[in-house]
Amino acid sequence: MDILHRKVIKLISLGLLLVPFAVSAKSPLEQLDEIIHTNKGCPENSECDAEMGVLLDQWKRLAQRWLTDDKGRALYPRELALVTNKRGWPSEFYARPSVSSTLAPVIHSSSCPQHRSKDPTETLVKARAFLKGINDGHAVFTKGTAEFRLKLNESIFIQQAVFHAADKSLRTFYLPLGEKPVYMEGENLVALVESEDLYALLTATPQGRWTFSAGEAGVSQYLDALEEVPCPKEAVEIPMGFQKTYCQKIMKRDGTAAGIVQLFWACQ
Numbered sequence: 001m002d003i004l005h006r007k008v009i010k011l012i013s014l015g016l017l018l019v020p021f022a023v024s025a026k027s028p029l030e031q032l033d034e035i036i037h038t039n040k041g042c043p044e045n046s047e048c049d050a051e052m053g054v055l056l057d058q059w060k061r062l063a064q065r066w067l068t069d070d071k072g073r074a075l076y077p078r079e080l081a082l083v084t085n086k087r088g089w090p091s092e093f094y095a096r097p098s099v100s101s102t103l104a105p106v107i108h109s110s111s112c113p114q115h116r117s118k119d120p121t122e123t124l125v126k127a128r129a130f131l132k133g134i135n136d137g138h139a140v141f142t143k144g145t146a147e148f149r150l151k152l153n154e155s156i157f158i159q160q161a162v163f164h165a166a167d168k169s170l171r172t173f174y175l176p177l178g179e180k181p182v183y184m185e186g187e188n189l190v191a192l193v194e195s196e197d198l199y200a201l202l203t204a205t206p207q208g209r210w211t212f213s214a215g216e217a218g219v220s221q222y223l224d225a226l227e228e229v230p231c232p233k234e235a236v237e238i239p240m241g242f243q244k245t246y247c248q249k250i251m252k253r254d255g256t257a258a259g260i261v262q263l264f265w266a267c268q
Contacts, residue, residue: 008123015268028220043128045167046105047100051144055130058105059090063196064202080200084212087142088132089202090195092268093174102155103141103148105129112267124157124241126177130240134158134174134208157241162262163250164232172236173204183251183260192219205233225251235262242266 041057042048048056062083065072097120100107106128110116114126132140138149139156150156161181163171173189179202179261181191191202191207192215232245238245242264252258 010144023160023223028059031257043106043108045108049104052104052106052129055087055144056090059130060196063198067198080214081210084200084210088140089193089210089212090132091193092126093131093139093159093177094124096124096155097123099125099127099150099155101148102252103129103143105141110266112243115241115266131158131176131210133204133210139174154192157239159242160239160264162236163189163258164168164234164247164260164262166259168234170234170236171185171206173206174208175202175204180223180226180260180263182219182226183253185253189261190253192223222251222256225249229260231262232260238264 036200039048039050039053041055041060043056062079066076066079067073074255094110094115095105095107097107098104100101108126108128110124110126112124117123124239130142132142134140134152135149138151141148141150154160158174159177159179160173161173163173164182166172171187171189173181175191176193179191179193182190182201185192185203189204190268191204193200193202193212200212201215201219203211229247229249231245235245235247245262245264245265247260247262250258250261
C-alpha cells in the first residue's frame with residue numbers, strides 16, 4: 001500500500017476527510033441474496049437460472065405466508081391444493097447433467113461418489129424443480145408457463161417406493177428424493193414431504209398422479225410404526241442411480257398392517 005493511500009485511510013478514520021458514499025437502497029436480506037447467488041432465489045453454489053430463482057423465491061414467500069400469517073394458515077389447505085395442482089411441488093431428484101439444456105432445474109453436484117464418474121454416461125447430479133407427478137413413464141415438470149415431460153431413467157431418475165402386498169402383488173410409486181412414505185390409503189401411498197419448513201402430505205397413485213394436502217395430527221404414529229424388516233424374495237432390482245435397498249413394514253391409515261414397502265438409497 002502506498003503512502004498516499006495510507007494517509008487517506010487515516011484521515012477518513014479520524015473524520016477529517018469527507019468522502020461521499022453511495023447508500024444502497026436494497027435491504028440487508030436483498031444484499032445477502034446477491035452474495036449467495038447471482039440470481040435471486042437460487043440456492044448457494046448451484047447452477048440455477050434467473051427464471052428458476054424467481055419461481056423458488058415465489059414459493060418461499062408463499063410458504064412463509066402459510067406458516068406465519070394467520071390468514072395464510074387458514075387458507076393453506078385450499079391454496080396448497082390449487083398451487084400444487086398447477087405448478088407441482090419443489091422436488092429433488094437425480095439427473096444427467098444434460099438436463100440443464102432442457103428443463104434447466106437447480107443443479108448441485110451429488111454427494112454420492114458413484115455419481116461423480118468421469119464417464120459422462122454415468123455421471124449424475126442432484127437436481128430440484130417443480131414436479132407434478134408421473135404420467136405414462138414420464139416425469140411432468142413445470143417451469144413458469146412451460147411444461148416438460150421427461151422420460152424416466154434417461155435424463156431423470158425419480159426415487160421409487162415399491163409396495164409388496166400380502167397377496168404378493170407389487171405397486172411402484174414415485175416420491176421426491178429423500179422423502180419417505182407414512183401409510184397406505186386404499187391403493188395409494190401417502191408420504192410426508194417438506195419444503196422451506198412447510199410440511200404436507202403427498203398422496204401418490206400407482207399410475208403416478210400426485211395430490212397434496214395439509215399435514216394432519218397423528219402422522220407421527222405411522223412414522224413410529226415403520227419397522228425395518230428383511231426384504232421379501234420378490235424384492236425388485238435396485239433402480240439406476242441408487243445403490244442399496246431396504247424394506248419396512250407399513251400400516252394402512254386405519255392402523256392395521258398393510259404390507260411391506262421397499263425403499264432405496266444412493267449413499268449415506
